[in-house]
Amino acid sequence: MSTPHVSAAPDHLNPPLQALFRRLLGEIDSPDSSDWDATDSLLDAKVYSDPDIHRLEVERIFRRLPLCLGHADQLPEPGSMLARDLLGLPLLLVRDAQGDIQVLLNVCRHRGARLVAGQDTVCRQTGLTCPYHAWRYGLDGALLGVPMAQGFPTLDPASRGLKRLPSTVRHGLVWAVLDPAQATIDVPGLLGGLDDDLAVLGLGSHRFFRQRVQTRATNWKLVMDAFQEVYHIKRLHARTIAPFFLHAKSAGEAVGPHLRILVGREQLPDATALPPGAWDVRRHATLTHAIFPNSLLIYHPDSTSHLGMFPTAPGEIRFVHTMFTPHAARNDKEQAHWDRTFDMIDGGVFSAEDLFISEQIQQGVASGANDSFVLGRFEQHLRRFHAQVQGMLRG
Ligand code: FES
Ligand SMILES: [Fe+2]
Structure with missing residues (x-):
């Protein structure tokens, strides 16, 4: 997420994204947030390690729902x-x-x-x-x-x-x-209200840039957790992306079992003086869609990441990161810019920070130090995500 090199008009926003952006602007000066849950809660730590839960998740969630496997442009020709x-x-x-x-x-x-x-x-x-x-x-x-x-x-x-x-x-x-x-x-049925978000963001015309697949020693939900709260950004990402973001300024909402969340970037205050048509969910903020169960779409300033977490065991996933761009690189400068973006996002942020900490937590789970974890008021999207998983396991 280095300085955007490819300039483009902001994505056209549909009414739900505009409304969310308006809410995010309202967060700039508010010390607390209208967004938070009333109270904190506990999460049973065994959801990350129990083999029976893993087996049920595969059977009742992963084998039933449509899963996103990446961008079609990765397979360019017959x-x-x-x-x-x-x-x-x-x-x-x-x-x-x-x-x-x-x-x-x-x-x-x-x-x-x-x-x-x-x-x-x-x-x-x-x-x-x-x-x-x-x-x-x-x-x-x-x-x-x-x-x-x-x-x-x-x-x-x-x-x-x-x-x-x-x-x-x-x-x-x-x-x-x-x-x-x-x-x-039935993908529109799965996406529900997010179907229109993805349509207006025009990913269908984007081009495959690069993909990396890794096997990592973490439960899949720990990675989903990491992208559904902003509490960790200033600390965990201090050496990479933290300077690009305001501290803990976000607006998110459930869309069926999914989440759309905007995280305020440094440039967010500039948007207060702009008409809605100029609000930019890639530059004033970073939009993320968490698509249940295991997909994350993250809209960087001039590229997009899809992350897919595919469990192989309670404490192991195949992690597939695909980056796509609004068009193919038109010259060496654009190619070098997106190469640097990929290296920083994939290697620096996802691998060395989010996945690293998820693996550390997985080891901590195995130690028995915690029977439960504490979810704060502002970790409300994790609360909802885990409730959704548990609801599906109950059938
Ligand atoms: S031809 Fe494939 S197993 Fe015999
Ligand atoms: Fe993170």
Whole structure:
């Protein structure tokens, strides 16, 4: 989040974002906040470590809801594909010959060999051929060829295509339900009131910039927690982004199970003299959407981050950070600027600060020092987030 280099008109704001921005302006001079809950509360520490809770979260939350897997522009042309293992499923994201993105299981339908061996690197292929006996599949997963086909007199090729998960692209983002038994996906239904936010922010025309995937020793909810409060910014981020922000000035609100939150930047007071059309949720403030259960969209001054937390164990996640930009870099200067932005945000802020502290907390949870954690009045969005998780676990 270094000094914006790419100048652009502010994003057009819809009425809910304008109303939230107006509330944020009202926070500038108020010592307390209208936003806070009436009182603090306790959170059972075992939500971060209990294997039964983890199992239920996977079953009742992660396998049921559409999850965002990144930006569609990462797969730029027909034949682009990306293998990625998430939630125990070997996924294959493929742009097919029609230009549609398919989310397939990376598993041969003959005797189950993995089709693409590695993961996390985009490659380009015209189709998929199994390394074991060379069954051949199209980019849409259809079974196209079986060597020595006379050996399979009862085989029905139409029913032996690669398993396909329900998926769609909306707002430029790839969404899928990670359960081969599910038939449909409803992203507008998931997003509810955030659907229009994402539409007006125009992410569909943004371009993929860079992605990093890491395995980190933290519960997924600790990372979601870290992005739903501003209490920590001045301390944890003192060496990186803290100077860009006012101290603890934010306005957030629940949108169904999700959160939209604006955090006041240093430039926020300038906006008091501007008409609403000039209010900028990337420069006067930083907008974040926490999309239930495991996605965060963070709107930097001239780029956007998507963070996805995919649990592999109570105390472990695959953390996928994708950065996209309003357009492809047009020259070396823009490329260098966004390279620096990515390095600072991904390496400096997320990895070395937010994920670092989440891992430290995970170790603290294991120590038994805390049966419970204390959520302050201004940690109200964490309270709601955890209540939402617990509600879904109860079914
Ligand atoms: S397991 Fe793939 S062709 Fe046999
Ligand atoms: Fe943070």
